[in-house]
Amino acid sequence: MLESGLSVGFNVTLILKTNPYSPDIEVLRKAAQILLSGGLVAFPTETVYGLGAVAFYENAARRIFQAKERPPDNPLIVHIAELDMLEDVAVNIPEDAYKLIRVFWPGPLTLILPKHPRVPPVVSGGLNTVAVRMPAHPVALGLIRETGYPIAAPSANLAGRPSPISAEHVIRDLYGRVDAIIDAGETLYGVESTIVNILAKPPVLLRPGAYPVEQIEAVLGVKLEIPAFARGFGEAPVALAPGTKYRHYAPETPVILVEPVSGLENMVNRVKLIAEELLKDHKKVCIAASRETMKEYLELANKGVVVIDMGSRSNLFEVARRLFKVLRSFDDISCDVSIVEGFEEKGLGLTIMNRLRKASTSKVLA
Numbered sequence: 047m048l049e050s051g052l053s054v055g056f057n058v059t060l061i062l063k064t065n066p067y068s069p070d071i072e073v074l075r076k077a078a079q080i081l082l083s084g085g086l087v088a089f090p091t092e093t094v095y096g097l098g099a100v101a102f103y104e105n106a107a108r109r110i111f112q113a114k115e116r117p118p119d120n121p122l123i124v125h126i127a128e129l130d131m132l133e134d135v136a137v138n139i140p141e142d143a144y145k146l147i148r149v150f151w152p153g154p155l156t157l158i159l160p161k162h163p164r165v166p167p168v169v170s171g172g173l174n175t176v177a178v179r180m181p182a183h184p185v186a187l188g189l190i191r192e193t194g195y196p197i198a199a200p201s202a203n204l205a206g207r208p209s210p211i212s213a214e215h216v217i218r219d220l221y222g223r224v225d226a227i228i229d230a231g232e233t234l235y236g237v238e239s240t241i242v243n244i245l246a247k248p249p250v251l252l253r254p255g256a257y258p259v260e261q262i263e264a265v266l267g268v269k270l271e272i273p274a275f276a277r278g279f280g281e282a283p284v285a286l287a288p289g290t291k292y293r294h295y296a297p298e299t300p301v302i303l304v305e306p307v308s309g310l311e312n313m314v315n316r317v318k319l320i321a322e323e324l325l326k327d328h329k330k331v332c333i334a335a336s337r338e339t340m341k342e343y344l345e346l347a348n349k350g351v352v353v354i355d356m357g358s359r360s361n362l363f364e365v366a367r368r369l370f371k372v373l374r375s376f377d378d379i380s381c382d383v384s385i386v387e388g389f390e391e392k393g394l395g396l397t398i399m400n401r402l403r404k405a406s407t408s409k410v411l412a
């Protein structure tokens with residue numbers, strides 16, 4: 047297949063606006079044309095915005111790494127729009143994969159499968175496996191169909207920064223580094239897909255994501271192995287899951303994560319103590335708190351602390367959806383230090399804690 051080499055270092059990025067539910071066909075055509083000529087297009091998925099290139103174009107895939115300043119051993123996810131495309135990117139697909147596919151695709155589940163030789167090694171970070179998902183977003187699906195090829199796409203942020211859930215986030219990180227950005231408003235889940243290595247026995251959760259791990263276990267009928275790095279601790283041997291080898295999801299503002307290990311009251315008291323100490327040092331302090339505990343920080347708010355609403359503990363979907371916006375907001379309001387409340391590691395709580403631990407500069411157990 048012909049791949050023309052668009053030059054790197056251009057500085058005009060086309061912004062293409064469309065309705066998310068019924069994508070403008072002209073927008074999809076234009077974006078597909080850019081991809082087919084070897085270009086990079088950022089586009090919305092139901093999780094976060096992705097930075098796409100045709101998955102079979104080696105040079106285009108390489109440009110993704112340059113644009114994001116992403117380390118080359120951190121592989122990309124290949125996005126498909128039809129099951130027919132799966133066999134173009136993966137081989138020897140196990141029956142357990144189909145069990146999950148039947149229930150969760152299209153949707154925020156990424157499966158690790160044996161790589162088809164047609165997928166260039168640059169896409170898989172040199173691994174002989176490939177990460178694949180079928181996104182549930184009309185713009186993403188429309189773009190893949192219009193292009194006619196699977197699209198390789200990591201999240202459309204600069205490496206290490208919080209993933210983008212709006213075109214504005216993408217513009218801030220990647221304007222001038224990519225050929226086009228499709229703007230279709232905010233994404234639905236606000237956190238990335240759940241990544242499962244279905245080839246391992248038992249299957250391994252590589253990254254908790256928008257589908258809670260419990261839902262996946264219920265369909266497979268087995269417990270997944272959940273390594274420490276999937277909970278947000280430590281490093282994976284290779285860059286097998288995002289944020290395991292490199293600091294990730296991080297705003298520039300230092301983040302102190304206060305994890306509730308002995309009840310919310312203790313956690314709140316610890317947050318208050320830390321904030322008081324920082325105020326003594328004349329720091330501009332932000333506290334990201336759940337709706338249930340926000341009112342506890344009223345007195346601190348009167349002393350100039352900015353209190354940010356993370357959403358309710360009884361609606362973790364909402365907390366996950368706001369998470370990256372909250373993390374980016376610390377930089378927007380120029381906090382010197384942010385203090386963030388932790389959540390219980392159940393359901394989406396595991397996903398939220400993974401992201402918060404990765405984003406934090408220090409963790410406190412309270």
Ligand code: TXA
Pocket residue numbers: 091093094095096097120121122123154156158170173175176177181199200201202209237238239240241252285286287288289
């Ligand atoms: O929701 C999402 O997953 C978004 C949207 C755009 O689809 N994508 C995304 O990609 O968040 P990102 O930036 O997390 O990068 C893909 C991650 C890599 O960091 C890597 O850990 C994992 O997927 N991955 C890719 N290929 C892999 C493989 N062969 N083995 C293990 N992990 C892999």
Ligand code: MG
Pocket residue numbers: 200201209288
């Ligand atoms: Mg990413």
